[in-house]
Amino acid sequence: ADRSAGKAKARVCVACHGLDGLSKLPDAPNLAGNSELYLRTQLTAYRAGERQHPQMSIIAKGLSDEDIADLTAWYSAIKVTVELPE
Amino acid sequence: ADRSAGKAKARVCVACHGLDGLSKLPDAPNLAGNSELYLRTQLTAYRAGERQHPQMSIIAKGLSDEDIADLTAWYSAIKVTVELPE
Numbered sequence: 032a033d034r035s036a037g038k039a040k041a042r043v044c045v046a047c048h049g050l051d052g053l054s055k056l057p058d059a060p061n062l063a064g065n066s067e068l069y070l071r072t073q074l075t076a077y078r079a080g081e082r083q084h085p086q087m088s089i090i091a092k093g094l095s096d097e098d099i100a101d102l103t104a105w106y107s108a109i110k111v112t113v114e115l116p117e
Numbered sequence: 118a119d120r121s122a123g124k125a126k127a128r129v130c131v132a133c134h135g136l137d138g139l140s141k142l143p144d145a146p147n148l149a150g151n152s153e154l155y156l157r158t159q160l161t162a163y164r165a166g167e168r169q170h171p172q173m174s175i176i177a178k179g180l181s182d183e184d185i186a187d188l189t190a191w192y193s194a195i196k197v198t199v200e201l202p203e
Contacts, residue, residue, distance in 0.1 A: 034202065050201075051199050051201060052199060053150070053197065053199060054151065054152065054155070057152040057153075057154040057155060058152075058154060058155060058158075059155065060146070060151050060155050061147060061149075061150055061151055061197060063147075063197070063199045064139075064147055064199070065140065065146050065147055066140065066143040066144075067143075068143040068144060069140070069143060069144060069145065069146050072144075081169075082168060083167075105202075108202040109199050109200070109201055109202065110199065110200040110202075111139065111147060111149070111197055111198070111199055112197070112198050112199075112200075113137050113138060113139060113149045113150070113195050113196065113197055113198075114195070114196040114198075115136075115137060115195055116120065116191075116194040116195065116196075
């Protein structure tokens with residue numbers, strides 16, 4: 032997996048998920064800092080039709096295994112910190 | 118939706134997702150800072166069997182609409198900041 036390639040390939044992801052992996056609209060989850068295993072599993076499930084979403088089911092069908100590995104290398108490498116509400 | 122009730126009800130979530138919404142094992146996503154819409158949609162899909170996962174399909178079946186609203190109020194209220202890799 033090539034994180035730099037993933038950053039470049041994330042072009043197709045950024046409108047909804049951001050290059051920073053933070054959701055840009057309510058229907059999309061944050062990707063930042065999720066594990067490679069989780070992200071790969073979801074993209075593979077969308078590609079196989081096991082998980083469904085109007086946009087993701089289409090986008091995932093265009094991704095190779097290498098694309099998925101590169102994209103997940105990028106988004107999983109983003110460090111996340113949180114601040115809890117009172 | 119009652120965020121404090123959600124924090125208390127999150128007892129069933131924390132082993133995998135943390136009270137802070139950060140994944141505690143590779144198979145589980147971060148929940149922190151995701152939108153209420155996204156989180157509610159996923160829990161409802163698990164409960165209906167439209168999204169499947171060994172643990173989540175069981176856990177979601179035990180959640181009422183109010184539980185889901187409370188839990189998503191908690192996890193969506195966590196503020197997330199990110200640091201990008203080089």
